[in-house]
Amino acid sequence: MTTLLEVKNLTKRFGGLTAVNNFSTSLVRGELCALIGPNGSGKTTIFNVITGIYEPTEGQIFFNQEDISGKRPDYITKQGIARTFQNIRLFKGLNVLENVIVGKHLRINSDPASAVFHLPKYLEEEKEMRKTGMTLLESLGLDRFAHEEPTSLPYGLQRKLEIARALATEPKLLLLDEPAAGMSPSDSEELMTFIQHILDSFDLTIFLIEHQMRVVMGICPRIIVIDHGEKIAEGNPEQIQNNDRVIEAYLGVVEHA
């Protein structure tokens, strides 16, 4: 069991507001771990710092033993971290297949000039990109929509497409930010099965944010709970369910008469 991601004493402040306070955790290869917490508890901020969108105020992040804190997002993605967003952020001007193969662009070897002059090496790469893109879409059951506009897809499939797009970058670690947001209970259950499926078939490690505890209880062996930017609990679903601080964070303090 090797550690893939290690977050050490991470703190992120925005002016006077401390969004994340001294947060530490580590993920081992092949793990499926959930990060839960009430609204505004700092879950997405943690993801934003890991993926390089924000710089950490204090603390370090190690990925594969390499210190990636404060590095550019595209560099971090190249090292093998991909993510999805809470509010779907697909490229509206590109079709479904193109959305996916944008994720392949970071591994391109041809320079822009050989792309413009259609040198054989570039054409080969372009063909390969489209082929692997299609294979990926097929394996997720999205190949029928390859040439449609992403906004014409139903909501659930847009979520899937965003995951497909992230997988195209060939990540080792996938961060999913509220993948089940806005879904009906049955849909989110199906999505969780889907996540379990990609975890097994793409040799991934998944760190996922969820707002509702119920959704992750079934599939995540380990759950981290944060509130007001601080880790308040960590453990298996059963431990979490019976943890007083978690109940307090979600339901408020029980007042005794």
Place this chain on the structure above:
Amino acid sequence: MKLNRNTILTIITLIVIVLLLFLGETFLNPYYKRILNLCAIYAMFAVTFNLIFGYTGQFSLGHAGFAAIGAYTAALLTLSPDQKAVNFFLKPIVPLLEKVEAPFIIALIAGGLLTTVISLLIAWPALRLRGDYLAIATLGFSEIIRVLLVNMQSLTNGALGLKGIPGYTNLFWSWGCLAVCIFVVKRLVDSSYGRAMSAVRDDEVAAEVLGVNLFMHKMMAFGVSSFFVGVAGGLMANLISTIDPKVFLFTLTYQIVGVTVMGGMGSLTGSVISACLYTVFLEALRPLESQFTIGSITIPGIPGMRMVIFSILLLLVILFYRKGLMGRNEFSWDGLFRFFRRITKKDEKATEGKKS
């Protein structure tokens, strides 16, 4: 190589265009030739603006300044030493440029390269900004360039401008450069790099976490775009033969933005069509600025009247074609045939309707 219908049609069209250019160059009078040349130059401006804004989503308003760099470079390199002596009578020209005279193609390429270098130097800090802020910053830089042109008298002859620039630009040069420009831009936006640029336009953050190096791709769009802006500026200098800093006021940038929006953001076909329409209309509306009579009303000549009419036309286009004339569509033979089939089908339906 197997030739299909579309390749054959393309080759035939290209031959026809070359023939037309040849006929135009030989038989048309200078006035019409000048309009046709300007069409190509404005089309280059619009195509390059489309690359920056329509495809990469960076609202840069530096086009006039960049065109000025290209124009002055090409002009200074093509002016004969005698003409330079005539031009620079207030303050002598810097000795380095006094005796230089380069062939037109070298002058154009040098103009393009210098524009690229300067625009990248400007873009380097400016591209950290987004949206409106980038627009304001680049507009400012464009004005700085113009003010420098006015004040660097020993290099640019200041506000007097440069006169007697040899008129090397002909239809082959201008439309040839446009063809190269369209070829490069189209191939670029259709490539993997172009997809990454579109991703940057649609959502910077999402593009970034998908591994797209934002800075590099914006710089690439900027560099390619400003190279051709510089070339177009050079063509313009050698077409109108007199340039001064006032030619490159920010109004030129606004015209380019207007033309590009009218053609459709993200459609090169639209840019070319709209640039041609704009240039031709602007000339066709010229009589409006002199005195004319409608019935019993006599309208005195008002300078700038044609711009008013043109603005109304632009408004109408935006009103009825919200995404510009072409939207994001490009010309294709299949599209053209589909279009004709639709029209003929409509006719058939109409006649059938009459029969029954």
